Amino acid sequence: TATKAGASAADQQVEEPLLLRAARGEKVERPPVWMMRQAGRHMSAYRELVKKYPTFRERSEIPDVSTEISLQPWEAYKTDGVILFSDILTPLPGMGVEFTIEEKTGPKIKPIRTWEAVKQMHLMDCMQTCPFVHQTLSDLRKEVGNQATVLGFVGLPYTLATYIVEGQSSKEYLEIKKMMFQEPALLQQMLSVLADNIGEYACFQIDAGAQVIQVFDSWAGHLSPADYDIFAAPYQRQVIEKIKAKHPTVPIIIYINKSGALLERMAQSGADMVSLDWTVTMEEGRRRLGSEMGVQGNLDPAILYAPKEVIKERAEQILREGKGYKHVMNLGHGIEATTPEENAKFFIDTVKAWRY
Ligand code: CP3
Numbered sequence: 001t002a003t004k005a006g007a008s009a010a011d012q013q014v015e016e017p018l019l020l021r022a023a024r025g026e027k028v029e030r031p032p033v034w035m036m037r038q039a040g041r042h043m044s045a046y047r048e049l050v051k052k053y054p055t056f057r058e059r060s061e062i063p064d065v066s067t068e069i070s071l072q073p074w075e076a077y078k079t080d081g082v083i084l085f086s087d088i089l090t091p092l093p094g095m096g097v098e099f100t101i102e103e104k105t106g107p108k109i110k111p112i113r114t115w116e117a118v119k120q121m122h123l124m125d126c127m128q129t130c131p132f133v134h135q136t137l138s139d140l141r142k143e144v145g146n147q148a149t150v151l152g153f154v155g156l157p158y159t160l161a162t163y164i165v166e167g168q169s170s171k172e173y174l175e176i177k178k179m180m181f182q183e184p185a186l187l188q189q190m191l192s193v194l195a196d197n198i199g200e201y202a203c204f205q206i207d208a209g210a211q212v213i214q215v216f217d218s219w220a221g222h223l224s225p226a227d228y229d230i231f232a233a234p235y236q237r238q239v240i241e242k243i244k245a246k247h248p249t250v251p252i253i254i255y256i257n258k259s260g261a262l263l264e265r266m267a268q269s270g271a272d273m274v275s276l277d278w279t280v281t282m283e284e285g286r287r288r289l290g291s292e293m294g295v296q297g298n299l300d301p302a303i304l305y306a307p308k309e310v311i312k313e314r315a316e317q318i319l320r321e322g323k324g325y326k327h328v329m330n331l332g333h334g335i336e337a338t339t340p341e342e343n344a345k346f347f348i349d350t351v352k353a354w355r356y
Helices: 002-006 018-023 044-052 056-061 063-077 115-119 131-144 157-166 174-182 184-208 225-246 260-266 282-289 301-305 308-321 341-353
Strands: 081-083 100-102 106-108 149-155 212-216 252-255 273-275 294-296
Touching (some): 018 149, 018 212, 044 063, 056 100, 063 081, 063 341, 115 184, 131 184, 149 184, 157 174, 157 184, 174 184, 184 212, 212 225, 225 252, 225 260, 252 294, 260 282, 282 294, 301 308, 301 341, 308 341
Parallel strands (some): 081 149, 149 212, 212 252, 252 273, 273 294
Antiparallel strands (some): 100 106
């Protein structure tokens, strides 16, 4: 238009990145794409850095290192999303819960199972205890400009509590379930402290530069519906409401592993988008979530081991069922450590070549 032609460069509206526009429900020319756990173990460039910085805590808490790792998949594949290299457990020390991560066995925490121990948990000062998260997110924004969207993320209270009560990863979640059925008020007290902190921590990430927030309740799919409604959903809502109160326009994506039975519940969480795993088709997901809800996903990460024509066929099926509205293409869970980088790149290229 005439005004635009006459405007100085500074006056001109710089177009927001594709993923952010799609997450807001704007019409886009193709679906944006990134991969959960894209930064990290499947990349040889990352494994090189592990030699120099052997612990996960160093790699995720030294800003120059976490920035470099976050950018590796963007540089290699030109993904539309760049996610902060960090972990859902990263804010816990700020609340009084220490953790370590062992390369082979994963997270380790001294389990918290008593009132005395829960009372030691406290509100965190984000800038004091996670300055590196702030630095990394603001550096990432500077690095990618409007060529990609920077995503922050948090673990939701129930999933964080599984690690705090079990002390580690779990298959059956018996310790937290024992607490749930023997001393529910104790677990609820822990969940409520976590919710207060995590809402705060998500806002801190947005203030630092995160443009979209993904909230992970990865293990809430292991609960019965009744227990989900008591121990997971209210605390998800509390976190999401706190983010929305302060940052109403920042899109929130919710993810739960094995969530096929929970879609209608997830649609009530207050999130803008639901990240589907591969146990439902995209078509069924869209239908059950309703026409307003955004969707992310949902290629089985194991398909990245298939021949290229299979990767293409399965990815394009999802793109068609995503219907070109508020869909962010992704995997249904994190990329596996042994995935060939060439196939990850092929997946990203396939999506980027697609047109609605
Ligand atoms: O996988 C999910 O369901 C997402 C939510 C989640 C994350 N961490 C996010 C994450 C969960 C459940 C965790 C817990 C955790 N932390 C595990 C899983 C253990 C289990 O119980 O199954 C592990 C192995 C860690 C420690 C960890 N986190 C390592 C060693 C790494 C780096 C190397 C790698 O890729 O595994 C991470 C990175 C991590 N965890 C990211 C996210 C979003 C980084 C950002 C990204 O690359 O996407």
